[in-house]
């Protein structure tokens with residue numbers, strides 16, 4: 198184990214409260230494109246055409262076509278070793294708040310995988326879970342319930358949630374979206390209004406409660422683990438400054454440069470799928 202990995206292990210294991218802050222890089226090895234790196238979404242598409250309220254007002258069909266493509270892409274991806282190791286670590290200890298900028302659901306799916314593994318090892322008590330071999334479906338359901346105890350704080354929303362542009366109703370939505378014509382776009386069952394992806398577009402405010410929860414966790418943390426984010430987009434990116442300003446030791450995991458390199462106590466240059474299991478597996482998970 199390198200000295201840097203050992204230092205990160207010790208810092209994270211010794212911290213009573215940890216805030217974990219993730220960006221697109223944590224899902225890169227699952228096949229989900231990042232935004233600003235090579236092959237990043239903003240290298241191929243123009244955000245002002247697809248990820249702003251004006252774009253949606255101008256051409257909701259085009260915006261839904263792009264989000265439908267992203268939903269299908271993410272649905273075909275699997276959580277990677279970083280998602281599972283992080284969730285396993287969170288399920289095996291207390292005091293960790295996960296804050297994500299991502300709109301994919303790989304943290305939640307990674308948590309269900311981690312919970313299933315812990316159930317199989319007999320290291321997780323979950324209501325209703327008998328032995329995995331006796332009743333695999335009940336076990337998977339119990340794992341999903343267990344995973345629900347470590348939900349991420351979502352600063353930018355979710356690809357798999359929608360919001361009505363007329364009445365504001367929000368709900369989960371995983372079905373296929375037919376964006377072939379405006380008439381086939383998803384509509385609100387309550388009022389018939391046009392539904393939009395429940396994600397935060399450029400120029401829109403972040404969800405108040407999520408922001409409050411994220412910054413409260415940062416202000417109270419003794420360690421801040423940053424995984425796979427360039428730290429380029431405010432106000433989310435200020436979370437790490439908040440944690441560092443409150444005295445937290447910052448650990449950064451990224452193969453490239455980030456806005457946090459100067460404030461990092463430990464800087465681990467590498468892919469999340471490789472580094473995260475090494476620093477969390479060694480911290481007692």
Ligand code: APR
Nearest residue numbers: 220221222225231232233298425426427430451453468469
């Ligand atoms: N493991 C860890 N980090 C990785 C990996 C990997 N395998 N591959 C790439 N990275 C790093 C890149 O080096 C970069 O620092 O992930 C980071 C991705 O940065 P961005 O593409 O800018 O994504 P992110 O920081 O999540 O963007 C923040 O910007 O466009 C908005 O709403 C969007 O939530 C997004 C926000």
